[in-house]
Amino acid sequence: MFVFRKHISRRAVLRGMGATVALPLLDAMHPAATAWAQTPAGTAPRRLAFVGFPHGAVMQHWSPAQTGTAYDMSPILQPLEGLRQHLTIVSGLRNEPAETPEPHGDIERTWLTCVTPGDQGLYPDAGVSADQFAARHIGRDTRLPSLELTTAQVGARVAWRTPTQSLPQEGNPRTVFQKLFGQGDTEAERTAILGETGSILDRVQAQAERLQASLGVRDRSVVSDYLDSVREIERRVQMASEQDMSRLDIPDAPVGTPNDITEHFALMFDLMALAFQADITRVVTFSMDREASMRTYTNLDIAEAFHPLSHHGNSDQKLEKLVQIQRYHTEVFARFVERLAGAEEAGASVLDHSTILFGSNMSNSDRHDNDPLPVALLGHAHGRIPGGQHLHYPQDSRFADLLLTIFDRNDIPVERIGDSGGLFSEV
Numbered sequence: 001m002f003v004f005r006k007h008i009s010r011r012a013v014l015r016g017m018g019a020t021v022a023l024p025l026l027d028a029m030h031p032a033a034t035a036w037a038q039t040p041a042g043t044a045p046r047r048l049a050f051v052g053f054p055h056g057a058v059m060q061h062w063s064p065a066q067t068g069t070a071y072d073m074s075p076i077l078q079p080l081e082g083l084r085q086h087l088t089i090v091s092g093l094r095n096e097p098a099e100t101p102e103p104h105g106d107i108e109r110t111w112l113t114c115v116t117p118g119d120q121g122l123y124p125d126a127g128v129s130a131d132q133f134a135a136r137h138i139g140r141d142t143r144l145p146s147l148e149l150t151t152a153q154v155g156a157r158v159a160w161r162t163p164t165q166s167l168p169q170e171g172n173p174r175t176v177f178q179k180l181f182g183q184g185d186t187e188a189e190r191t192a193i194l195g196e197t198g199s200i201l202d203r204v205q206a207q208a209e210r211l212q213a214s215l216g217v218r219d220r221s222v223v224s225d226y227l228d229s230v231r232e233i234e235r236r237v238q239m240a241s242e243q244d245m246s247r248l249d250i251p252d253a254p255v256g257t258p259n260d261i262t263e264h265f266a267l268m269f270d271l272m273a274l275a276f277q278a279d280i281t282r283v284v285t286f287s288m289d290r291e292a293s294m295r296t297y298t299n300l301d302i303a304e305a306f307h308p309l310s311h312h313g314n315s316d317q318k319l320e321k322l323v324q325i326q327r328y329h330t331e332v333f334a335r336f337v338e339r340l341a342g343a344e345e346a347g348a349s350v351l352d353h354s355t356i357l358f359g360s361n362m363s364n365s366d367r368h369d370n371d372p373l374p375v376a377l378l379g380h381a382h383g384r385i386p387g388g389q390h391l392h393y394p395q396d397s398r399f400a401d402l403l404l405t406i407f408d409r410n411d412i413p414v415e416r417i418g419d420s421g422g423l424f425s426e427v
Helices: 078-086 103-110 130-138 173-181 187-197 205-214 217-241 261-277 306-310 316-342 399-409
Strands: 013-016 019-022 047-052 087-094 147-150 160-162 283-287 354-359 375-379 389-398
Touching: 013 205, 019 173, 047 130, 047 261, 078 087, 078 316, 078 375, 087 399, 130 283, 130 399, 147 173, 147 261, 173 217, 173 261, 205 217, 217 261, 261 283, 261 316, 306 316, 316 354, 354 399, 375 399, 389 399
Parallel strands: 047 283, 047 354, 087 389, 147 283
Antiparallel strands: 013 019, 087 375, 354 375
């Protein structure tokens, strides 16, 4: 790494034996005497995340009763109350291409493509998912064009690089950590290197100290906080990978993942935040679980498996448990958004420069329908998404038009995705 007193490259990294640690954006990454706050709007990277959950939502507890800015937050979205100014709730959207005879598999495949399986080829790139369209345009300047993650015990199929090729979604936090910070051309090489060298930050400590000596007060604080976060996540990943599960009756438990689902969610979301903050990638797709999930939420004192519970038959007792699970998903997601809101960058925050889609490709899980979908946006796309409002569109408004609007707000030149036909000017 080359460090200069007055200017360092945005590509600067800390290197050590078996480790490469990217840096967050700093004032020193612009010419001398030019602070991020003084740079033109749009200088900081544009980032997109697509965070999905299975089995839809109990819509009367998802959608607020009022529209506009003075709405009462719904029970499922209540954990986002403190982030209201960054939140845009979009109601009334339908994903008609997802309405197929194979609901669970096609639900995953069609969420970000809006193309009915079998209709690929109707036009160029029909069946490519929104995250991969974004990666083509804003992922070219980062080490990882996109990052595909999950906390499902069996991988989901949400990200589609081509109409016929899906991308695997990684669920092991240790593997993700090595992918972000480990060195080596293959996963086997990175694992071997890190097994020999131990802590990643220990390997780059000397360079980190030299870098800090060359930075201003504000940049030193940013780097210090960032490296502390990396250290804490590294510690938690190490603890998860060293768990002795031999005495536990956990069939098909993924090796290296925490037994505690809340800690698993926290690790994956924290890794996503670091990947954004260090500009390792600008596009992330994350499935909080997969369709037909048999996960049990014992942390919520719910013994029934998720999928059978989703077929609630309008039972008040089952609906109450579903709302509890869906609110829990929002809680763990909200912590991720709060972290991005607190990460300073270019005179604003990482969240200000991001657009995060949070939702599901299913509405009423008992009927497997796709109308209306639970949809929320977080972030401001460099000021082009105002936030702080609940929008309700007329019956049969297309979900694909929201994806197209996200592209437009982030200057991604995609003219069509799925059955899209226009933009939502109010978003």
